[in-house]
Amino acid sequence: MNxxxxxxxxQLLNTPGTSGYEEMIQEVVREYAETFADDVSTDWHGNVTVRCGTNESRRVxxxxxxxxxxxxxxxIDDKGFLRAGPVGGWDVQTLIGQAMDVWTNSGGVPGVIARKAIHLLSQDERKQVPxxxxxxxxxxxxDKADAEEVVSIGDPVTLRLGPRKMRNxxxxxxAMDDRVGVWVAIQAARRAKEQGCEASVFAVSTVQEEIGLRGARTSAYRIDPHVxxxxxxxxxxxxxxxxxxELGDIRLGAGPVVFRGANVNSVLFERLTSGASEQDIPYQVAALNRPASNDANALQLTxxxxxxxxIGIPNRYMHSPVEMISPADLDAAANLLAEFCTSLESDSDFTP
Known part of the structure; x- marks a missing residue:
């Protein structure tokens, strides 16, 4: 990773964008992609598509x-406190005591989520999960009027962003979920282009996955990919x-996970893993025994x-303020996908 x-x-990890409010993060994607892509477009749903190549016979x-x-x-209540609804799946216990940002038309407004001090909690309250x-x-x-000067109903709220560097x-x-996936898709397309890839590669920063895989469905319909x-x-x-x-032996820093099973084309799995082995790209394998809970579910039915x-990036503490990943896994995933795209031929057959 240079x-x-x-x-x-x-930039990806420091820019907000919850479901339905992805404009700021998508601008970051566009600005970066325009330095190398053949075409960068945004559809009305908000998906950003980064195209490298013009070969219509193989679209990835x-x-x-x-x-x-x-x-x-x-x-907004009379005292100026904001009541909010969840966007995506939260473990509510991870929200208590967190620094937040409310994203308004005039920028971010700092806030916190807490509850009354432990000294004031009854024994029963201490045992309850809010x-x-x-x-x-x-x-x-x-008060309410003071809050309404800066905050409006419908404003999105996110955890205070910013990654911390850990050991190793x-x-x-x-926001590791799934800014790291956006990074991999974009870098894989760029690297494939640099390697002389003949297929057309469409790297898509999809929207609204957390509320129902919506962006993947609309963007895939428009692209009509072969893979x-x-x-x-x-x-x-x-x-x-x-x-x-239950979940397999998946470790940070041991390479991206290539899934096998439901939602996965068997020929594609073999191409990905054999290509990784030939290029000495580290990877891990995990089984998928049901329809995927990510964008692959929508892609397969397009x-x-x-x-x-x-492709999975190993992540500790998913859907929390302290998600943890290894950049080495991202780099390997981008290399694996670039190698796969570059190896494709116009008559590549993925019939199981």
Whole structure:
């Protein structure tokens, strides 16, 4: 990963964009992609498509979703506290005590989510797990009128962004899910182009995955790819209390995960893994025993059904403020996908 690629990743991890409010993050994607792509376009749904190549005989779609889980302001009470509804799947316990940002027309407004101090909690209250409806965002407003000067109903709220560098090069912070997938898709397309790829590669920063795989469905319909690969995070199992007997042995820094099973074209799986082995690209394998819960689910059912694959980036503590990934896994995933795209021929057959 060179300095320009590192800077792009840093931008992705420091720019907000929850489902339905992806404009800021998509502008970052566009600005970077315009430095190398043959075409960069944004559809009315908000998906950004980065095209490298003009060969219509083989179209490859690489999808990473840019939206992160968040909240949306639903009510401002008389005291100026914001009540919010969830966007995506939250473990509510991870929200308590967090620094937040409310994204308004005039920019970010800092806020916090907390509850009354432990000294004031009854024994019963200490045992209860709150729901989102029990929490509030405090922006320091004096009253409702004061809050309404800066915040409007419908404004999105996200965790305070920004990755922290950990030991062994790992990164921890919000929005790894799935900004890292966007990074991989974009870099894979760029590297494939540099390697003289004959296929047309469409790297798509999809929207609204967290609320129903919506952007992948609309963008894939428009592109009509022959091959479609979703790049998303997957659960690392190298931490206490996570059972590898259930999810497989998945470790940070050991390479991207190539999934096999439901939602995965068997020929595509073999091409991805054999190409990785030939190029000495590290990878891990995991089984998918049901329809994927990521963009691959929508991709596989688009039009006549493209050959569909799933690449997972190992991620600790998914859907939390401290998600953790290894940049080495991102680099390997981009190389793996670039190698695959470059190896494609116009008559490549993915019939199982």
């Amino acid at each position: 300095s320009a690629e590192e800077a792009f990743l840093d 779609m690489l999808a990473g979703h840019c939206d992160q889980i968040g909240l949306v302001v639903k009510h 729901e989102v409806k029990d929490l509030w965002v405090d922006i320091g407003a004096n 090069g790992f990164l921890s912070g919000p 479609a690969i979703a790049i998303d995070v997957t659960h690392a199992t190298d931490t206490p209390t996570v059972d590898p007997n 039009r006549g059904g493209p050959a569909t694959g799933v």
